[in-house]
Each structure stands twice: as structure tokens, then as C-alpha cells.
Amino acid sequence: MNATTTSHTTGTGLAALEARLREDLAWLELPSPAWVPSRFVEGERVLDVAIIGGGMAGLTVAAELRMLGIDHIQLFDQASAGHEGPWVTYARMHTLRSPKQLTGPALRFPALTFRAWYEAQFGRAQWDALNKIPREQWMAYLRWYRDVLALPVVNDTRVALIEPRADGLWALRLQAVAGREASAVQARTVLARHVVLATGREGLGGPYVPPIADTLPAHLRAHSSDAIDFDALRAKRVGVVGGSASAFDNAAVALEAGAARVDLFIRRSEMPRINKLTGIGSPGLVHGFQHLDDEWKWRFLHYSAQSQTPAPRDSVLRVTRHAQAHLHLGSPLLGATVQGDEIALDTPKGRYVLDYLIFATGFHSEIDTRPEFASIAPHVRRWRDRFDPGPQLANDELGSSPDLDTQLAFQERVPGSCPSLGRIHCFNHAASLSHGKVAGDIPAISDGAQRLARGIASMLFDADRELHYAALQAFDKAELFGDEWVDADADAATATSRPAVTNES
Template sequence: MSRPGNPDLAASESLRLLGPAPAAWVPHFAGTDHDVAVIGAGQSGLTIGYALRRAGIERVTVLDASDGEHVGSWAAKARNLTLRTPKTNPGPELGNPALSFRAWFEAREGAEAYAAIERISTADWIGYLAWFQRQVKVPVRRGVRVAKLEPDISGNIRITTSDGTIEVARKVILATGVEGTGGPRIPAEVADLSPSVFAHTGHQLDYRTLQNRSVAVLGSAASAFDAAATALEAGASEVHLFTRRPDLIVIRPGGKGPSHAQVETFHRLPDAERWRRRSAFTSSVPLDSVLRATAHPNFRIHLAAPWTRATEIGGQVKIEAADGTHTADFVIAGTGYQHDPRTRPELAGIADRIALWRDVYQPPAAYESEHLGAFPYLGAGYQLTARDAADAAWVPNIHVFNAAASQSFGLPVGDVLSLRGGVPRLVETIVGDLVLADLGRVTPPAGPAATPSREEYEHAVWN
């Protein structure tokens, strides 16, 4: 039987063996505060900050709007009890096993405990990310919300925060998780409901307020089921979940996920093939999320029951669905996210200069989708692309490593699965961009001074 130990010791020793981070090589230019600004300090932002420093980029700032109590949005918004990805997926450690979740967990709980879990609990993942940040020493400035991004005269990115502070970075990375470059996707049927009777799963909601109240959940993917289960566990009198599908798409244990080769080459496929595959994508729900909700006798699933209208009347919601009329005290929409940059406050001022998929690719009529067309069209290094060539000098200095990249890269970017290949690709692109941008502006460092003396090798010169 293995004995728990101290994960800090193994982590610090692995970092010692790697050696110090490379010396900073990016020249400082007047008028810039940062070489790279990372917006978001969840699992992606922390991994990116670590990788940038290991690449010799020192002037990096990581900004997060949270108050310091949470790592990303896991504790604030996540309602799933476990991660939805296998525990064996590589994560923020980027190839260093001593920084992996497994190393942290086994050192604390033992190898047998790790073998016994099927997926990582959300609480353990939050604890691991906090530990990871301490080990790699990524400095995070918390409580800083970005209000606006815009170019300066040199093509750098001006960052205005909510308190009016302006900072300038040569590169900006949006590591903003599921909200991406947009926000919650609110269907028209529920758009007029007030916050007193409505919330999206992406909103912060105190589920204790749903005690003894009837709840209607719109949607059938994982977030919808997790919201339904959380409401039931909080004491809701009844919860009804509505889906437009005639049946659920349930992911059962043992199923095969996509190979890393497929995941890491999706962005190289032709636009038509990428669009076709994304059009065929359907949301699913893990079996344990289904079982968690259906364990409650006051939970009901309405299949083939899309909503046509939801009306707020006297503090309740009247729902007109394909299977009849229903009434609920509160409505929760588990309907995912949209990624139109025009709806994102910090991007609103430059949104019309960002190329979207609909600007670049026109699908056949059978595959038309307003939703997919509003995703930003990204380059191979996760960079935004410009609608107009006149903006090509600065638009690609904003990189998108969040869910908005899914249309270009084929998987939920920012999830654990995307870190192993995605972060190195992102950092490689940023390194290359900075080097190329400085050609002609910076004199390469001189080599070692030549000496005419032959005294060290005169005896070996052949005549």
C-alpha cells in the first residue's frame, strides 16, 4: 500500500532539474508595459503563463476578474461534481509528470485512491490548480476586469480596465473559458424573462433560493442536467427538463474519445470539412450527470418538447412547449454559449474589424448556420484574423484560447484536452511573431570577440 507524501518536494525538484527559465530575450520597447497579457487565470491562463516563462518571455501579466477566492470559474459556476474528461488526459503539466494532477493526488491520497476514481472531482481539480499555480509561480493580478481592447499607433494592444487604467501589451491572449468571445446563448423564447425568474447556467446563481420552488430547465446537455441536479439537491419541489430531441445522447463509461492526432490536426483541415464536422456536432451528457438527476423522484424529462414561448406572469413562468403548457417558478437555460465578438464588452469597439467564419466561408445551403458563422475565424496560432488588410498589422496580436476557438480547432479550447497540444502551439506562434516583428528594429547581439592569437592551438596547425 502506497503512502501519501509531499507533492511540493517532487515538483520543486523537477523544476530544479529543468533549470531556471531561459533568460528574457524579448527587447523592451518604450510605450509597452507587457510583452504578453493573458486575460483569464483559470487552467488555460495558468498553463499559458507557465509556458511563456519557460520560453524566455518574462514580461507577462495574467489578469483575472475574480476576487482571488476561485481558480477560474470552477467554484463560482461549475455545477458538475466531476470533470467530464478522463482522469488520464494530460493537463497543465506540459510533459512534466511531477506537476501533473496524478502526482499531486497520489502524493496526498495514495496510488490506490487514484486508481479508484473514474474521473477527477471538481473540488480536487480546484485544489490541484491552486497548487499548480504555487509551484510554477505564475503571478496573477486578481480583481482586474478588462473593459476594452484597442490598437495603438504601433500595432500593440491597449488594455483598458474597469477602473480606467490603461496598459499596453504587444500580445493579448483571451483565456476566458466557456464565455469565449461572446457569452451565454439565450434563446429568443426566454430572452424577455427577468432575473427574478430566469438564469442561464453560465450565470452565478444561489441554488438555495430554489428551495420549495418548481424549476424548468431548457436544454439536454451536461450543464442542463447538472443544473437540474443542483436545484433538486437544494430542495426544489420539482424539476422538469425539456429537450427538443426525441431522445438523449448519453456518453457511457468506456466509450472512445477522439485521438490526439485528430484533435491536434483539426485546424489544418479545409474550411469546408471543418464546417461540416462542426455542423454535425451534437451536445451530449455523461451518464453520471443523468443518474445524478434521475435519482430524484421529483425530476421529469420532457422529450421532443421544444419551447415556443415563455411568459412571465405574476412571479411565475408560463411555458408553451410542444408537449403542452406548463408553469414554473423559475427557469434555467442550459443552452450553451455564443461567440459573436460584438456581444463581448472588451471586443465591441473592434468587433467589426475581426473576421468571422461567415466573412471567410460560405457553406452549402444544407449546412448554413448563423450560430457557427458568428465564431471568429482564427489562424493556426489561435490568432484573430482581420476583415480588412489595413488591420492585419494588429488584429493577429490578439489570440483566442477559449471556447470561441472551437469552430476553428474542433474541440472546446480551454478544456483539459486542449492544453497538451494547444498551449505549445500558441506559445510557439507568439515566440515566432515577436522574433519576426523585431527584425530590423533590434541589432542582434554580437558574438564573442575574435582574437588573433594562436597560442592555444599553434602546435596543432598543420603546415
């Protein structure tokens, strides 16, 4: 965003808010002037930072990099413009779960908050009356955020492969998403000095389904993150596996679409009721977690995972108000058989005949399951490679987390095997064990983005230290011209050096 000095902004509406934002940035002298030396390879400008993912996390990092004067960046997202992230794709709740007042990606700029955006359009009274943020409005806000800051996102584009080069740069092979007008990026490769993986909840892996899912034909099952034709489930018997918020959201949409019956199968014998991490949420947690020793990091997240996050009350009531909804606690899946287009699902409570089964079973972080990471996955050090929590705290999901450094960058499993790995930064859910919940959730996304952007800035400066030192030596803009003073001792020194005067003539 080009910040220009304006008079104090008054008025209402988005135009007035955007003018206020320009003024705020101008007063803070932001964005900083570009300072990273340009680098070219075969006539092509190398990106300072390539960001994979144009959702909330990617946008926030890009905005902070721009504020710090790192301006040759690019974001790539496989979704079409305005559909990045989960908000209008597989997120199926009515509203966000976070409180409306959280500042999210605003980077401490009041005019960038959702509240400022909302009040500019609908007024203070409607803000006061708002309970939680409708997810479609959150997506509209993120679209505005991207536009008002002029963040460079390339849509309909997936990164097919990330490869290290001998010169320390990273090559990103880009592909157009099939069926969309993006022919200009087909088979294109871009080079970048740093890569940020802002890949959301999927992180480094993808949707997790239990092994029993592999026994079912694809047309009879789905993961909750899939595109599901809920209208096709009208008058059908639908099963949902899981007790998370996502499980209840998907069950609710199936019921609202007219499903004849929906059964939720929950492994636990009791529903979790308390969101434990909410109880200790504070700046101390945000900034202190990364400095804990390994054992304490593991203990915090293991306890949180074992306690589980309860589904919001509204999400549960959205399901249970339907007479055809049935909740089965203590019901892990024991087996499944298929007869024609019916699934016979066995649990300790009995057998259930279904027409469709949705697995709301979360995500995994196994980096070696993603083809685009094939060249780096063997080199990435995971927590399980160096830390043993003991049998009482065993947790495969935590063990597969990447062991990140202070700049949220990967580290080598075998030192020297891939030196440039330290310039790939993991800014997604998989960073939680190393850095806490700062890389994907709304509450601390700005803190995480600032941590990462400052780390990249320091690394770029260090990498170009010889160029910056040469610039220091070459700088010759004088602030004093030599005519501002007279050296009082110069005349005295001149007088003593003159030959003595005698009376001889």
C-alpha cells in the same frame, strides 16, 4: 519558477513533489533565459504578452511562455484568487467529465500532472481507487499549479477595453471589480505587444438564451452560468431548458436543494447517447485538424454539433433518482406568459406552471456583443465572411467563429483596416473551428498552449530581428584566444620572402 540543481528527490508530500519539479526543470535548463528586448513607453515597461483570463487556459499559456524565455507577461482575471474559471462558480457537477488520467495543463512534465499532485498528498492506493476528479480538487490543483510556477495573475480586475495604438501596441484599460479591494488598478492602462484571450467557454461572446427569455422578468429566470441561489428554490417548481450536461447538473442541484418539482424541457425527441468526438480522439486529431481544408473542418464540427455531446450517465442518474424530476422530450418552448410570480410555459406536450426557469442553453461567439472588444469587433474576419457551407451544413454558431491564422490570431475582414489585429490571439472555445479543440478542454490544452506560445515566440523574434541582428554583430566573447595553434604555412611564407644569402661580404 526558479529552477535550481538539487540531488535526486525522494520522499512524499507536496514539498518532495515540488523539489522534484525543480530538479526536472533544472535538468532540462528551463525556464529558458529571457531573450525578448525590453520595450518602454513613457517610462513604463510594455508587457510582452497580456493574457485575459487566469483560468486553466491562461495559466497553461503563461507557463509555456515562461518556459520559452518570454517572461514579461501578466494575466488578468475578474474573479477573486482561487475562483478563476467555472470549477467552483457555475460548474455544478460532482466530478469532472474527463478521465482522471488525462495530463491536462502539465506541458509534458510528469511532476506537474494532477496525478502527481494527488498522489503526493493521498498516496497511490487512493489514486487507484479514485473514479473521477472532484471539481473542487481540480480547482485546488490549479491553485497549486499557479503557485508552484509563480505565475503573475492580477485578480479582481476586468479588462474594460482593448484598443489598438498607432505604434502597433495594444492598450488595455483595467477596472477593479466592484465591491472588492482592488483600488490599485482602478482606471489603470497597461500596454502590451501581444494579447491572449483565454476567456474560456464564453469565448468572445457570452451566455446564449432564446428570445423567449426576454419576455420573462429577471428575478424569475437565469442562465446556467449565472450565480443562482438554489436554497431559495426550496419547495419551488423549477424548469430547466436543455438536454446538456449543464442542464442535468442544474436540475440536480435544484432537486438536492429541495425543489418541489423540476421539469426538464428538451427540444430533441431522443437523448443523444454517443460522444462522437471521443471516438476519434488522438494526437492525429489534435495536430492534424488545423491543417484540414475549410470544408473538412466545417464538416467535422458541424456533425459533432448536430450529434451533440450526451450528458454523462452519472449526471442523468443524479436527476432521475428523484421522484419529483420530470423529463420532457420533444418539448421546444412555444411561448411563455407571466402572472404575478408564476411562469406559464407552453410546449407541444402541454402547459407547465413554474416558479423559476433556468436556461442551460450554452454560449454564443458573437464578438460584437462584448463591450471590451468594441474597437476590434468590426475588423475581425469571421468564417461567415468568406466561407459558405451551403444550406445542408448551415450553422450560425460556426459561422460566427473567428477565422484565425496559424498563430491563433485574428485576421482582418478588410485588409489594412487594423494591421495589429494579428497580435491578438484567440485561445478559447471560439478557436475550435480554426484549430480544433485545443484551447479550452482538458485533453489537449497543453498542445494548444505550446502551439500558441511557440507562435508568439516566433512573432516576437521576427518583430525584433534588427535588434537581434545588431546583437549578433556586437557579440564579441571570444572562445579562442589565438594562442591555441601555430600556422604551419606562416613560417614557410616568411622564409620565401627573405632576401637570398650570397657569399659576398
